Amino acid sequence: MRQSQLFIPTLREVPADADVKSHQLLLRAGFIRQNAAGIYSFLPLGKKVLHKIENIVREEMNRAGSQEMMMPALQLAELWQESGRWYSYGPELMRLKDRHERDFALGATHEEVITSIIRDEVKSYKKLPLNLYQIQTKFRDEKRPRFGLLRGREFIMKDAYSFHDKQESLDETYEAMKDAYSAIFSRCGLNFRAVLADSGAIGGKDNHEFMVLSEIGEDLIAYSTDSEFAANIEMAPVVLNEEASSENPLGLEKVETKDAKNIEEVSRFLNVPATKIIKSLLYLADGQPVLVLVRGDHEVNEIKLKNELSASEVVMASEEDAVKWLKTKPGSIGPVSVSDEVKVIADQAVPLMANSVCGANEEGYHYLNVNAERDFSITQTADLRFVVEGDLSPDGKGTIVFAKGIEVGHVFKLGKVYSEPMKASYLDENGKNQIMSMGCYGIGVSRTLAAAAEENNDENGLIWPLALTPFDVHLIAVNSKNAEQASLSEELYEQLKSEGYDCLYDDRPERAGVKFTDSDLIGIPLRVMVGKKASEGIVEVKIRKSGESFEVPVSELKSILKREWDKLV
Ligand code: ATP
Ligand code: MG
Numbered sequence: 001m002r003q004s005q006l007f008i009p010t011l012r013e014v015p016a017d018a019d020v021k022s023h024q025l026l027l028r029a030g031f032i033r034q035n036a037a038g039i040y041s042f043l044p045l046g047k048k049v050l051h052k053i054e055n056i057v058r059e060e061m062n063r064a065g066s067q068e069m070m071m072p073a074l075q076l077a078e079l080w081q082e083s084g085r086w087y088s089y090g091p092e093l094m095r096l097k098d099r100h101e102r103d104f105a106l107g108a109t110h111e112e113v114i115t116s117i118i119r120d121e122v123k124s125y126k127k128l129p130l131n132l133y134q135i136q137t138k139f140r141d142e143k144r145p146r147f148g149l150l151r152g153r154e155f156i157m158k159d160a161y162s163f164h165d166k167q168e169s170l171d172e173t174y175e176a177m178k179d180a181y182s183a184i185f186s187r188c189g190l191n192f193r194a195v196l197a198d199s200g201a202i203g204g205k206d207n208h209e210f211m212v213l214s215e216i217g218e219d220l221i222a223y224s225t226d227s228e229f230a231a232n233i234e235m236a237p238v239v240l241n242e243e244a245s246s247e248n249p250l251g252l253e254k255v256e257t258k259d260a261k262n263i264e265e266v267s268r269f270l271n272v273p274a275t276k277i278i279k280s281l282l283y284l285a286d287g288q289p290v291l292v293l294v295r296g297d298h299e300v301n302e303i304k305l306k307n308e309l310s311a312s313e314v315v316m317a318s319e320e321d322a323v324k325w326l327k328t329k330p331g332s333i334g335p336v337s338v339s340d341e342v343k344v345i346a347d348q349a350v351p352l353m354a355n356s357v358c359g360a361n362e363e364g365y366h367y368l369n370v371n372a373e374r375d376f377s378i379t380q381t382a383d384l385r386f387v388v389e390g391d392l393s394p395d396g397k398g399t400i401v402f403a404k405g406i407e408v409g410h411v412f413k414l415g416k417v418y419s420e421p422m423k424a425s426y427l428d429e430n431g432k433n434q435i436m437s438m439g440c441y442g443i444g445v446s447r448t449l450a451a452a453a454e455e456n457n458d459e460n461g462l463i464w465p466l467a468l469t470p471f472d473v474h475l476i477a478v479n480s481k482n483a484e485q486a487s488l489s490e491e492l493y494e495q496l497k498s499e500g501y502d503c504l505y506d507d508r509p510e511r512a513g514v515k516f517t518d519s520d521l522i523g524i525p526l527r528v529m530v531g532k533k534a535s536e537g538i539v540e541v542k543i544r545k546s547g548e549s550f551e552v553p554v555s556e557l558k559s560i561l562k563r564e565w566d567k568l569v
Pocket of ligand 2: 209407410
């Protein structure tokens with residue numbers, strides 16, 4: 001493609017409202033333009049990259065046995081009413097009426113549409129399992145659209161849905177989708193982890209988010225230094241790595257602690273380390289009082305607590321609740337002599353402590369030398385705390401470190417959440433009516449583009465990985481007005497195309513400096529510059545990523561480009 005004819009509106013200035021690198025660079029290099037908050041056009045370069053990502057997604061989905069189809073973005077409200085999401089989705093779902101005053105939604109996702117199709121068309125176990133996908137525009141009226149393509153209100157998603165008669169079949173497809181996702185994000189050249197995520201109300205362990213590690217990510221991930229283990233910080237299990245204290249129990253003692261309330265104040269006042277203090281917090285789990293105990297240096301993980309109690313809601317108790325159940329305000333709460341109505345649940349590290357400090361359920365007082373069993377009983381022990389960096393990895397390999405991540409994909413076992421209310425059933429081998437099980441699998445295609453741009457850039461611009469680059473080679477006629485340079489450039493343009501390279505040829509009558517700056521900004525991996533030595537048959541090759549450049553006789557250009565390309569693969 002001749003650059004003189006290509007629509008690439010580049011910008012010299014950093015756009016004022018773009019606050020992350022990918023957004024700034026995609027705007028500046030002429031890949032995208034904003035039409036409204038969270039709504040973008042893909043210009044020719046952006047569209048080329050999008051196309052490459054879509055093709056990688058397609059190839060891997062097809063390989064994994066999923067079939068491509070296409071569903072409407074405009075969806076009847078009745079379907080969303082059947083699943084209940086018309087009422088629960090909230091303002092993120094874009095709603096509209098047609099000329100007959102019928103309600104519609106713009107698809108935020110397609111569980112309802114696909115389930116209605118399968119319910120109507122599939123009646124027998126013989127037709128199952130099925131795995132179907134589409135690559136399509138989604139609409140979500142996000143509260144805070146931001147970071148360009150990373151959180152849009154209109155964006156491109158690959159969404160797949162699978163239908164099963166047996167749990168094993170769902171398990172199998174889930175694993176196949178996970179593998180396909182790993183292949184997709186590896187081919188896109190991204191540094192990612194498959195992260196165990198919280199399934200919320202649906203429950204179950206089969207919910208993974210694919211996260212690209214990035215400083216600007218909105219999620220916190222705990223992963224192992226030495227293995228594949230990665231989990232959302234809320235889900236990462238803690239492996240007990242402490243021994244029980246060998247101290248001999250000392251006599252229980254009540255001491256005045258005045259205004260010292262939180263762990264830090266009590267630790268300072270009594271001159272004991274936080275590891276010797278039992279942190280006691282009163283929660284209401286579905287309205288019932290639960291006293292939660294963790295070691296003073298640990299933090300309660302409310303998701304683990306909620307899952308452990310099988311509660312639908314856990315909230316920290318108010319001052320009044322504390323007075324009602326423990327006869328004291330928070331700050332002096334502890335597990336000694338609490339009423340039987342209050343359940344005491346302790347983190348697994350608590351029973352290992354000896355001669356600890358805890359609140360005395362009397363304002364301004366704490367106990368010293370508290371020992372579990374002797375002084376208080378625990379109704380339930382579990383892993384209740386947040387992991388911290390340096391904890392052992394749950395798989396026993398390496399230690400935990402934290403990183404932020406951008407969610408680019410999500411695989412999820414839905415079970416019967418949609419098929420039950422929408423009555424997607426089939427006849428089993430015995431002619432009995434059964435509800436199908438479902439899985440759903442999403443990839444943010446446009447978000448993946450931005451995540452790749454976020455990961456691959458320097459101070460001069462974008463640096464595309466080979467698999468996603470809008471063009472393979474950037475050929476630059478350094479001075480297009482010079483006849484020798486122009487004619488050698490034209491010759492090489494034809495040669496590169498015939499060798500199979502998708503070549504962008506900068507034939508514009510611009511100054512060399514402008515051409516080089518634009519080339520760095522656009523970020524094509526290999527550059528060939530035809531300059532002063534054109535008359536000697538010598539050109540310069542530059543590698544965008546390393547900045548390395550060297551002179552090459554035209555006769556060797558083919559083999560050198562091949563060599564450099566292979567190095568970048
Ligand atoms: P998030 O937590 O980031 O809001 P989500 O959990 O709502 O995402 P899913 O419903 O799982 O997202 O959608 C599947 C995929 O679609 C996500 O993994 C993400 O890559 C992409 N995606 C979701 N919302 C957006 C958005 N507003 N803009 C761009 N991509 C998005
Ligand atoms: Mg998600």
